[in-house]
Every structure is written in C-alpha cells, then in structure tokens.
Amino acid sequence: MIEDLESILVTEQEISERVAVLGKEISDGYAGVDELTVIAIINGALLFTADLIRHIDLPVRIDCMRVSSYRDETEPVQIPEIIDMLRLDLEGQHVLIIDDILDTGHTCERVVKEIGKLKPASVRFAALLEKEGRREVPVKPDFVGFQIPDQFVVGYGLDFAERYRQLPCIGVLRAECQNPPSWV
C-alpha cells in the first residue's frame, strides 16, 4: 500500500508530535471553558480526532457528522451533502469541528452554517491539513496541523475511494492509483 505513494509529505512521527502540540493549543484556546463538544467529520477525521482528543486537557463530548463531497474521485462535487446529522444538543455549547483537510472550504462553510443554526455558544474549526491556494470560499481554520501543497493525498484518515485511510503517514497518491480500472 505504501508503494502506491509517490512521496511522503508528513511522517508518522511528525503527525504524532504536531497532534500533541495542537492538543495543547486547543486546551489553551478554551481555557476557562467547562466542557468542549467535538464534532468529527467522518470518515476522514476519524484517526485525527481519536489521537487529538487524547491531548485535549478538558472534558470533551463527542459526536460525528457524515458529509459527502466526493464521488470516489479526486475532484470534489460542489455542494457538500450532510448525510448523517448530530445526536447531541449543541445549544449553549462550545463546539470544535474537526476535519481531515481544508481544501476548497465548501465543507467547512456548510458544516459551520448548519451547526450555527443549533445555537452553540461558539463554533471553531480544526483541520489536520490545509491545502495551499485551493480556497473557493473565504473560510479560515482556527487550528491547523500542516500546510500542504495542492496535491491529492491519502493516509492517516484521508482516503481515495475509502482506501488508504489506515496508512500511518500522509503521502501523495500515484496518479496510476487514482483511477483503477473497474476489473481491479
């Protein structure tokens, strides 16, 4: 599987060090808050969220939202669809949305808007990765792990057609692996 990567952009070691620091930044950013509600955008944010919350030094509630912006291809569809909504009541709560990558910004914009309707006390957005030069809407993450160039990446939760999420590092997927023939 690792041989399907043409290069590694972020190693397992770099991820674990940065996630620990991010956890501290988030804990400091919410100093004085009694409880934080973390919303993981699944499936991409699964691994990142699992690691990150273990470095957040305040009580955390967790919920998930499933948003689809891809149709098993490497170009996003324009309007992200919310496929699974939350179970928790967010009224008066401090909410931190966690996603794997901020690319065009459509997912972030859509999710922040939907969550805003539920009357939370605050909403912030954390992304493991931020792709440079790709924003189509003016959204800014409050917490970011790494800036990466405009290349299609997989690993540590990021997928191509639900594959490669389990890779411990983040790397650029070889072009020939991005559209496998249907008989594979």
Ligand code: IMP
């Ligand atoms: P946005 O709505 O364009 O910001 O895209 C956000 C979503 O697109 C992320 O949550 C990812 O699921 C997906 N995405 C964007 N770029 C990549 C990539 O390079 N690899 C895998 N998924 C990506």
Ligand code: MG
């Ligand atoms: Mg995804």
